[in-house]
Amino acid sequence: MSNRNDLGGTSRPYIVCHMLTAVDGKITGPFMKTPEARIINEEYERTNETYHPQAWMCGRVTMDDYFTLGHKPELEENVSVYPRTDYVANPNAEMYIVSVDPSGRLGWTQNYVDYLSRPRAHIIEVLTGKVSDAYIAYLRKYGISYIFAGEDSLNCALAAEKLKSLFGIKVLMLSGGGFLNWSFLQEGLIDELSIVMAPLTDGETNTVTLFEKADYLPPKAPVAFSLESVEPVNGDGVWLRYTVKK
Ligand SMILES: NC(=O)c1ccc[n+]([C@@H]2O[C@H](COP(=O)([O-])OP(=O)(O)OC[C@H]3O[C@@H](n4cnc5c(N)ncnc54)[C@H](OP(=O)(O)O)[C@@H]3O)[C@@H](O)[C@H]2O)c1
Known part of the structure; x- marks a missing residue:
């Protein structure tokens, strides 16, 4: 098993895909609104903390569901054109939230997120070359950090490396949704x-x-996992930990 406390030699963070699921592997739906799920969500937060992460990452759809709530970015015309290089607005945040938003669609209105009992998290947007100059100017206006990872398609490995080299992130919680999780798994x-x-x-x-x-990703062989531990948690839940079989 990789040791997340011994990360000196790697060029990217130790990446844990940490998810709350139903017994059938679903990660969203009516089950999430039940009192039983509320207890499991507390356990999800408790187990998340045991990794001592510096960041968590979600896909554009998840960010919109939880934080931007369908708000569209207010893009201005005749904006300053910023160079298409990475922008670090806050290199010393206690926590980062990394938003995979390849085309620049999310309507943030501040540069941080407060979520449950987690420390305030500074937003880092992961963009590709598809993003408009107006969206870059919009992120600058709110003091939101951004990195470029890929021209036409998302380069997950490059994004991961930049999160470590530019923000010092050593442990990254990859927290859904399903499409983003598979993108990282297949790479x-x-x-x-x-x-x-x-x-x-x-x-x-x-x-x-x-x-x-x-659909835009190529087919890949199934991925196998090795079981590391099984632990009952409050509310009749189970915490399963696997590593990916190499
Ligand atoms: N139970 C849990 O622990 C948990 C955790 C997180 C989320 N969720 C749930 O998961 C649901 C959303 O999951 P989801 O799978 O539909 O969406 P998602 O993974 O959150 O976001 C998918 C979007 O991210 C971007 N993206 C991800 N991978 C990409 C790639 N390889 N290349 C280019 N773009 C990529 C694309 O944005 P564009 O469309 O803009 O190109 C894509 O449409 C929500 O209902 C949320 O509540 C549950």
């Missing part, structure tokens, strides 16, 4: 899979699961 970038499983299901057929392959 061999997940060190550990940490699942807090809730004793629930809702039978929905149109909700996403832990790993979902986007």
Whole structure:
């Protein structure tokens, strides 16, 4: 098993895919709104803290669901054109939230997120060359950090390396959704899979699961995991920890 306390030799953070699931692998749906899921969510937060992360990362859809809530960015015309280079607005934040938003769609209105009992997190947007000059100016206006990872398509490995070299992030919690999780898994970038499983299901057929392959990604062979530990948690949940079989 990789040792997350011995990260000196690697050029990217130790990456833990940490997720709350139903018994059927779903990560969203009516089950999440039950009192039982609330208890498991507390366990999800407790187990998250045990990794002592400096950042967590989510995909554009998750960010919109939890934080920007459908708000569109107010893009101005005739903006200053900033160079297409990485921008570090805050190199010393206690916590970072990394937002994978390749085309620049999220309507942030401040440069931080307050979430549950986590420390205030400074926002880092992960962009590609598809983003507009107006969106870059918009991020600058709010003092939001951003990095470029790929021209037409997202380069997850490059994003991970920049998070370590520019922000000093050593432990990164990859926290969904399913499409982002699969992107990292298929590039061999997940060190550990940490699942807090809730004793629930809702039978929905149109909700996403832990790993979902986007149509624009090539097919890959199935991925196998090695079991590291199993622990019961409050609320009849189970904390499962796996490493990826090499
Ligand atoms: N239970 C849990 O622990 C947990 C945790 C997190 C999220 N969730 C749930 O998961 C759901 C959302 O999951 P999701 O899988 O639909 O969305 P997601 O992974 O949050 O976001 C997907 C979006 O991220 C961008 N993206 C991700 N991978 C990419 C790649 N390889 N290349 C280019 N762009 C990429 C794309 O944005 P564009 O479309 O802008 O190109 C893509 O549409 C929400 O309902 C949320 O509540 C649950």
